[in-house]
Amino acid sequence: MLFKQMRYFVSVVNHNSFTEAAAEEFISQSAISQQIRALEEELGVALFVRQHRKFSLTPAGQHFYQESQQLLTQLDRVVKETKMIGEDPETQLRVGYLRVYGGQELHQAIAEFNEIYPEIAINIINGTHEELYQELRQNTVDIVLSDQRRAFSEEYVNFELIQPKTFVEISARNPLSQQDKTEINELAQLPCILITSKEQQSHEENFYRDTLGFSGKFLFAENLAEGRLMVAGNQGFLPIESVGTLTPTEISIRRIPLEKNHQAVVRNYCAFWKKERTNYFIEEFAAILKKLIITNEEVF
Structure with a gap:
C-alpha cells in the first residue's frame, strides 16, 4: 500500500468527488479511480458503495478514512521536521x-x-x-x-x-508568618512585592489589584532572588504559585497558603x-x- 493511494482516497472523500480530487492531485480522473481500486484490492474490502455517479463510504471505508487522516497528518509532520533538521543543523x-x-x-x-x-x-x-x-x-x-x-x-x-495554589512568602519576623494560612485582606497593610521589569510594572500591578484583589502598596523587584531579599528584610510579601516543586525557603522567610474568602487562591x-x-x-x-x-x- 502506498501513502499516495491513501492520500488520493482522503482527497476523494474530502471533496466528495473523484473529479475535484483528481484536479487537486494533478492527475486524471481515470488514474485516481484506478489507484483507489488497487487500494481496495490490496485491502480486500470495498471502501466505497458506488451508485451511478454517486458514492458513499462503507463502514470499512469510514474507518479507513478517519485513520488515514491521522496517519497522513503525522507523515506530513515527520517530513517537515526531517527537512528542518537536515537543512538546519543548529535546530x-x-x-x-x-x-x-x-x-x-x-x-x-x-x-x-x-x-x-x-x-x-x-x-x-x-x-x-x-x-x-x-x-x-x-x-x-x-x-x-x-x-x-x-x-x-x-x-x-x-x-x-x-x-496550583498560591502562597505568599513573608518575613519570619512578621506576625502573619505564624499563621497556617492568610487571607488576602489581611495583607492589605503590607506591600506586595512583584517580580517584573520596569516596563511592565503598571500592567502587573493592575492585574494583581483588579483581578486577584491585592489592595495595598506595591513594590517591585527585577528577579526572584531580589524579591526574596526584600522579603527577608521585612519590606513586604511575595506572592508565588507552586508550579511544581518549590525550593525550600530561607530560615528568615515563611511560605504560607493564600486564601480569598476562605477559599484557596488557585491559578x-x-x-x-x-x-x-x-x-x-x-x-x-x-x-x-x-x-x-x-x-x-x-x-x-
Whole structure:
C-alpha cells in the first residue's frame, strides 16, 4: 500500500468527488479511480458503495478514512521536521518562562530533553506574562510556561500543566508568618512585592489589584532572588504559585497558603505555543514538563 493511494482516497472523500480530487492531485480522473481500486484490492474490502455517479463510504471505508487522516497528518509532520533538521543543523528550541517561576521541574525538563535530543540547542529567556506573550506572537520563542490571564485563543495550543495554589512568602519576623494560612485582606497593610521589569510594572500591578484583589502598596523587584531579599528584610510579601516543586525557603522567610474568602487562591498554568509552528520537539518538551510536574505533585 502506498501513502499516495491513501492520500488520493482522503482527497476523494474530502471533496466528495473523484473529479475535484483528481484536479487537486494533478492527475486524471481515470488514474485516481484506478489507484483507489488497487487500494481496495490490496485491502480486500470495498471502501466505497458506488451508485451511478454517486458514492458513499462503507463502514470499512469510514474507518479507513478517519485513520488515514491521522496517519497522513503525522507523515506530513515527520517530513517537515526531517527537512528542518537536515537543512538546519543548529535546530533550536526556544523556551520562555515566567520571571517569578521558582519550581525545579523546568530545569529537570530541560536536562531530560537535552539528554534525549542532544542535537537540539535549547535557548531560554524569562519575562512577565505580557512580555512572554509578545515574544510568542513575534515568533522569538517557540514555547512558553506562563499563567492564564486571558481566554484561550484558537491560534495557540493551550497545554494545561497544573492549577496550583498560591502562597505568599513573608518575613519570619512578621506576625502573619505564624499563621497556617492568610487571607488576602489581611495583607492589605503590607506591600506586595512583584517580580517584573520596569516596563511592565503598571500592567502587573493592575492585574494583581483588579483581578486577584491585592489592595495595598506595591513594590517591585527585577528577579526572584531580589524579591526574596526584600522579603527577608521585612519590606513586604511575595506572592508565588507552586508550579511544581518549590525550593525550600530561607530560615528568615515563611511560605504560607493564600486564601480569598476562605477559599484557596488557585491559578491555571499552561505551556503555550502557536498551532501553525507546532512540531514534535515542542510537543515532546511540553509532555516531559507536564510528566515531571504531575509526578512530583503526587510524591509531595
